[in-house]
Amino acid sequence: MHDKPLSKFTGRLVRRRPGVSRPAPERVGPDTYGLDEDKTLRFAADRLGPEEEQRLAEEVAEILPLGWSLSPRAKERLYTVSSHLGGEPQLLDWLDRHPGLPRLTARLTAMTGNLDRYSDDPSVVEAVRAARAGGALPAELEELLPPQTDEETLSDLAYRIDSLLFERRTGDAARLALTAADWLRTAARQAPSRSPMLDEMAEFMAHLHEDVRQAGAAV
Template sequence: MHDKPLSKLAGHLLRRLPDASHPTRHRVGPDTFGLEEEKVLRFAEDRLDPAEEPRLAEEVAEVLPLGWSLSPRGKERLHTVTEHLGGERQLLEWLDRHPGLPRLTARLVALMGALDRYSDDAEVVEALRSSRAEDPFPAGLENILPPGTSEETLSDISYRIDELLFERHTQDATRVALAATDWLRDAAQRSASSSAGISEMRDLMIHLHKDISEADAAA
């Protein structure tokens, strides 16, 4: 994966705060979500057979979107893997080294982190508002975007991707993600602003679209 998207993720991977307007975050699932304690411990102690690591990566990818519902035991196991790898960024890089669901999940999480980050950028929000004046409902986002555009718009898209992953609708999550990168890229290109922030967003969305498309094709 390109380093640039990962560099935008600090604080977003495992510590994204729940939004009171999204009650479905409180869904509860199985106690450990498939993360085997014995396998996690062997990985943390560098005793895991290399042949078993791809399966552990798949298990981790499966639990990441469920972080809101993990039991304390499940969170502890995920934390153990994350700490052994060196932190949140290193966890994504590790997942990205494993093709299939791990790589695709890592790249979707990278996009969600970027969407959350740009939600607070007034210049980006204005560019999106201007874009929607020309095209109110961009392709692929018709059933997700509300009529108006605000600082909540990008976080709503991020939430929807996360929710689809939670529900195991990976292909639907991917389609929404690619539509979002297309929209933000086009909005940046149409924007009257030529600021570094808008240019950065355009380049980041181009990178993420390519990364997600490649991971999806190989999944």
């Protein structure tokens, strides 16, 4: 992410809070999704060439949004890749080093994870509430978010992006993320009071907007 590496923000990601993802009943993926076993094992043994590693990164990006809908075998292979890299934050950093779908997926995943984290901060909730009261909410977000602003508002937005990724509507997910990032950056900068989390969110959303735009153009 140009002068601000993705690791600055993925390193702070926390696991989704219970109930955040709220998977819909139809979110049941087929059991055929997975990673190529041979490439996975050779990657874990550091015996994969650049071209094959790019393809593996594309496969990981394709299945990462499917989450609990993956078959046990697919989860096991994804865990093998993630463990070899050092964990989930390092997995996103690795995807970000591969152009196309892997990079875009990494940046959108970083956004949704941090939206959940920002939801826990009262100053962020107040800033979002103030921005909505000022009538600054884009029409696209107005149609998606519940009227009431509370600690679930940003998690709802993260869920919408996650859902689009799950449905393989990556372009729509990127467009929603760009709209949300621009609005949240403005909300944070115009908040009635300041806080470290608001300053961080404003910085993150500013860089993320440009980075998602660049990554999306290559997909």
